[in-house]
Amino acid sequence: MQLIADHIAHAYGPLPVLDDISFAVGPGEVVAIVGPSGCGKSTLLRILGGLEKPQAGRALVAGAPPSASLNPLTFVFQDFALLPWRTVEGNVRLVLEGHGLTQAAMDETVRDVLSRTRLTDFARTYPKQLSGGMRQRVGIARALAVRPALLLMDEPLSALDAQTRELLMDDLVELVSGDSAEALGMVYVTHNLDEAVRLADRILVLSRRPGRVRETVTITADRRARRSDDPGLVRRARELWELIRADAAEADRELADVETIDG
Amino acid sequence: MADVVHDLQASPAAASRPVVFRGGLFVPRTHRLIGFAALVALILLWQAASSLGWVSPVLAPSPGEVIDALWRMALSGELATHLSASLLRLAGGFAIGVTAGIAFGMAIGLSSLVRSPGATLVAALFPIPKIALLPLFILWFGIGESSKVATIAFGTFFPTVIATYGAVDNVDRSLVRMGRSFGLSSFAIISKIILPGALPGILSGLRIASSIGIVLLIAAEMIGANEGVGAMVLAAGNLMQSDRLLAGVVVLSLLGLAVSGLIGAIEKRLLAWR
Ligand SMILES: Nc1ncnc2c1ncn2[C@@H]1O[C@H](COP(=O)(O)OP(=O)(O)OP(=O)(O)O)[C@@H](O)[C@H]1O
Numbered sequence A: 001m002q003l004i005a006d007h008i009a010h011a012y013g014p015l016p017v018l019d020d021i022s023f024a025v026g027p028g029e030v031v032a033i034v035g036p037s038g039c040g041k042s043t044l045l046r047i048l049g050g051l052e053k054p055q056a057g058r059a060l061v062a063g064a065p066p067s068a069s070l071n072p073l074t075f076v077f078q079d080f081a082l083l084p085w086r087t088v089e090g091n092v093r094l095v096l097e098g099h100g101l102t103q104a105a106m107d108e109t110v111r112d113v114l115s116r117t118r119l120t121d122f123a124r125t126y127p128k129q130l131s132g133g134m135r136q137r138v139g140i141a142r143a144l145a146v147r148p149a150l151l152l153m154d155e156p157l158s159a160l161d162a163q164t165r166e167l168l169m170d171d172l173v174e175l176v177s178g179d180s181a182e183a184l185g186m187v188y189v190t191h192n193l194d195e196a197v198r199l200a201d202r203i204l205v206l207s208r209r210p211g212r213v214r215e216t217v218t219i220t221a222d223r224r225a226r227r228s229d230d231p232g233l234v235r236r237a238r239e240l241w242e243l244i245r246a247d248a249a250e251a252d253r254e255l256a257d258v259e260t261i262d263g
Numbered sequence B: 001m002a003d004v005v006h007d008l009q010a011s012p013a014a015a016s017r018p019v020v021f022r023g024g025l026f027v028p029r030t031h032r033l034i035g036f037a038a039l040v041a042l043i044l045l046w047q048a049a050s051s052l053g054w055v056s057p058v059l060a061p062s063p064g065e066v067i068d069a070l071w072r073m074a075l076s077g078e079l080a081t082h083l084s085a086s087l088l089r090l091a092g093g094f095a096i097g098v099t100a101g102i103a104f105g106m107a108i109g110l111s112s113l114v115r116s117p118g119a120t121l122v123a124a125l126f127p128i129p130k131i132a133l134l135p136l137f138i139l140w141f142g143i144g145e146s147s148k149v150a151t152i153a154f155g156t157f158f159p160t161v162i163a164t165y166g167a168v169d170n171v172d173r174s175l176v177r178m179g180r181s182f183g184l185s186s187f188a189i190i191s192k193i194i195l196p197g198a199l200p201g202i203l204s205g206l207r208i209a210s211s212i213g214i215v216l217l218i219a220a221e222m223i224g225a226n227e228g229v230g231a232m233v234l235a236a237g238n239l240m241q242s243d244r245l246l247a248g249v250v251v252l253s254l255l256g257l258a259v260s261g262l263i264g265a266i267e268k269r270l271l272a273w274r
């Protein structure tokens, strides 16, 4: 299945946030979206996932989702969005309930995704007993349980410390390293350019608000072979930073202005 | 590394002094035993004051006399009659008020259609001292049980509504968005995300509602009832039977404790995840 952004534009009241965004992402592909603060990255992701209606343009899907997919476009949230009153297992179960699955099928799926995210031993644990990295792994397990075609991730690692981020990044690389037509695709919004060059096939660099695609950077190196200290990748990250540096500073000043006016 | 440690150990020089301790304070600890002992001491003091003749037995009977009166009422079956009459009214009124309150509170919390008129109405009616409406309810429902139950229901309804919609408002919207993004039905979102998320707030609302319910119960029984703890306390006062009067008060405080203990147990069970 392919997800297509078709000339998407959006504004909140008088504030234009997105301008004419077009791209497509297919099976096994990772598109990272980077850009200065407030340029509309989260808005774009919500539009792509059907949580918000764009003012112009459309989010489209083409082709069939993976067999037995319960939720082709699935979010992984920055703040994890786990139910604190459900155990790890219960949180995964939440998204399987109401689909008419048999108990056995549900159990099987829960077992499978927990083992893929190395959470089997924590099935009965409540989220607050887990570390941040483990909580996000629960978020990922829950997303995998519904057999998505595409994961929509909004800064999934930004609430985590550097070591945990590094470990989870390895997990994410494994997730999207299949080649079949049913392989998982990903739209990955991030502030972190190192994450973008580590994970993405293509990086969409958005301009400051209203966000439009300034540049599309392609990275061809085999994802599994990429190392975060690889000189080539470090250079790509630096280039990206040069691209958005002026914009980011400007965006920062604008935000500060807004805050002073409000205050 | 070892050198650094060595240096530090070697250096506590003449001029060094300990960092001023600024932790602690304003963190009171609870000692069950001390609390209980204070209560016992107070009762003993009261008993002593009575025995020594410092206070008139008519105005303030001794703890022993009060317990004696309580025992006699229990044996004669009088206590059971009054208590069961009170409990029935309280349970009936509370059940109606709280059920309606939770339902209405959820509606205000979830529907923009209900919200504005509902919240305004609640804000306008909440400050009415509900006991003032008892005469009206007597006009509508007669002097019997219904008017008392209605007063309690009405009085417990408002705090429940307010607590419920406040609790629903406070449920983390990112959880709701998560539910929607996974395609959960509205019913599933309400029953699996909003209701459990609002439960702590609803339960603390029930605590407030239950104490208001007991106040209204006694007031209503004092205004017009032959049976019930409130009626018994009033009758004892009219006959200057202060031992029976205080026995009734003791029963009421035990009732309050029991109700709050019950809600506490429910909280403990349903909110174990906290
Ligand atoms: N629901 C909303 N109503 C009004 N304005 C909004 C809303 N959501 C976002 N905005 C504004 O739209 C702009 C883009 O927001 P968005 O969250 O999409 O940016 P972002 O690129 O994800 O920012 P960040 O990098 O800080 O996460 C911001 O200026 C924000 O204040």
Ligand SMILES: [Mg+2]
Residues within 6 Å of the ligand: A041, A042, A043, A154
């Ligand atoms: Mg964002």
